[in-house]
Amino acid sequence: MSAASSQEALRREVRDWLSQNVDAGWRAAMTDSEQEAFFALQKEWFSELVKAGYATPHWPEGWPGGGRSLAEQKIIYEEVARADAPRLILYFVALYHAACTLFECGSAEQQSRYLPAILEGEIWCQGFSEPNAGSDLASLKTRAVRQGDHYVITGQKTWSTMAQYADRCLLLARTDKGERPQAGLTYLLLDMRARGVTVRPISQITGDDEFAEIFFDEVEVPVEDRIGEEGAGWAVAQTTLASERGLTLVELSQRMRYALPLIVDAMRRSDRLDDAAIRRDFGRLITHVDAACALADRYLLKRISGDEAPGDASIVKLYYARTLREFTALGKRIAGLDGQYHRGFMRGATQETGNWTVDFMNSYNWSIAGGSDEIQRNIIAERMLGMPREPRDWTLKGQGA
Amino acid sequence: MTPELNQLTDSARQVVAGLGLGLAADEQEAYSLIAELGWLMVSTPEEQGGLGMGLAGACALHTELGRGLATVPFLPQLLAISAVSSGAWPGQEIWLESMMSGERRVTTSLGESSLTVERDGDGAMKLNGRAVALASADCASHVLVEAADGVCLALLALDQSGVRITARPTWDVTRRLFDLEVSDAALDPQLIIAQGESASLLRQRLAILRDFALAADAVGGAMALLEMTVEYLQTRQQFGRPLALFQALKHRCADLKAHTEAAQALLQDGLDAVTDREGDVIATPEAEMKALAVKQLACSAYAAVAEESLQLHGGIGMTSEHDCHLFLKRALLNEHLGRRQDSYDRGLADRFIAGLNQA
Missing domain, CATH: 2.40.110.10 (Butyryl-CoA Dehydrogenase, subunit A, domain 2)
Structure with a gap:
């Protein structure tokens, strides 16, 4: 069978499976829901996807569901978006960040210890960002002090997605005050049930709490749970951050395309279906959504052919974030006063739910998290356009670098 | 892009650079040159004596002509050739041949x-x-x-x-x-x-071709102008440092780059959506919608780059000594060629909503 026809067969197979297995009622069930219901739905959907072999297409050959090409992974994500299936956000860090880091940088022993548990539903979170180390991640201060056969961790992490549910944490900590801030970092796998770990969910402006802070009070991590050498954590962290390879934005931009009828619903509800000004702005939005899809698509094709250039990923993310803001802002505008009345949010939902003020507020996730728009613009300007980077020692008088 | 298209793009870039920017090239000489190079045959199917490179080939050339602010009236002749080559009518063979050679205009x-x-x-x-x-x-x-x-x-x-x-x-x-x-x-x-x-189908196909061609011209112009502007910011010094070091300016350039890349991605992506296996334009409602989106986005990106570039060049951009204004004026005209500017956005929304109602 040719690559094209086997891909077409995969698309059909995934589409059929999704049409039989996605519970169309999930959105209603997740609206105004309790955490327990969310947890249960994620768990169930995860185990169904694992069983069908669609949770781990990016894993290497030999693992259940693994060995799929990037082109095949893209098909699975496109179909998931098309079927409006729930997003697997509870397991995302485990399936992508943890697994890919283990595959690329972990020892054989670490792989056999942690990867099967991920397939059985172990939940992971990421411990990278800190209150004073966001965009400037390398300046992080959580300390790991070597004492015999373990490290002792003290410090605080924040913006850790789903940390309150997590069994394990991918931790980036400082073992040394190196010459360069990146040099003294070490990558550890931390048991979230260990003594000294405290998790505090962060209450978001929408009422949701997808993120949490994690406090470490002399938490012990065995040395065998270190990934890579001591001091090599920055490079390992880059592997973690590169693990999803543009697939998320293929999925999310496709979901945004399928969500365009929500705007038409809003127009109908507010009796403004024939409003010329809104139609014009909607037309512009359709174009931008189309372009966001084209960018995400072409980026993935470049990755498949090995033609990715520095800054390409930043363009995709920046453009998606701006378009999502435009989408949700237009919905909010059309909804008018109705959109301002409080309505409970949808747990673990996609970015577009038709609860416009919530959607609008949530759109900031994409312009802030994972490298803010401003960071993306720096990358584009410096690495694509070749504009100079500002000198490191630009500080106000009396303050150190 | 296929190797053939890359090759076409590379050679076109050299040719256009050789002509010089905008009015530097004599319109008639440039016309004779592109006719000699066979550019007028680019989209005509091979069995009709053309190069068979379809819409993608035409867009590759338009992009390069846009880069160089070319004065040569390539698009009108190309549209006419596309019309003449379609269907079967009495004078087809003679007209097609003499128009592709550039003899008849x-x-x-x-x-x-x-x-x-x-x-x-x-x-x-x-x-x-x-x-x-x-x-x-x-x-x-x-x-x-x-x-x-x-x-x-x-x-x-x-x-x-x-x-x-x-x-x-x-x-x-x-x-x-x-x-x-x-x-x-x-x-x-x-x-x-x-x-x-058949006339109304042909009319739709020509409108799609025209919209894509204008979009390609816009993408080429936007890319060239953004490169020129970044270069200017690198060179121009104020307060003892190049302007390119100021983040306020870098971020604006980054946004323009994103806008331009999006337009280019949509254009490339759209080529597949509006053509058949031979690369010829098909007149379907989806193809028409794609053309509206492609033209709208590319021309708005060009206009945005042009408007910002004038500002980023400062006083020199206001003078006729600098080329900045040539790009701005072409960008503004591109927005208004084709359909009425607002009807692109409106047209997309109207078709989208009509499509939902039909489903």
């Missing part, structure tokens, strides 16, 4: 027209009305006319009685546009290319 309206056809008692067809934005019409012997109601597409001799062209100088000096006024001009039955249903 036909202009086409790049704007909206309001031409109508009437049949008199003996069945002779008479044309009336106006068309705008005929590029370099004074160099053409004929014009491709489309009756607004889709009744027919035909070639009309510009020197026949009842036909008048008037030069309409634009702010964009890289184009020379003309108005066409027709009163009771007889249509030569030998020069009718399509009628009825």
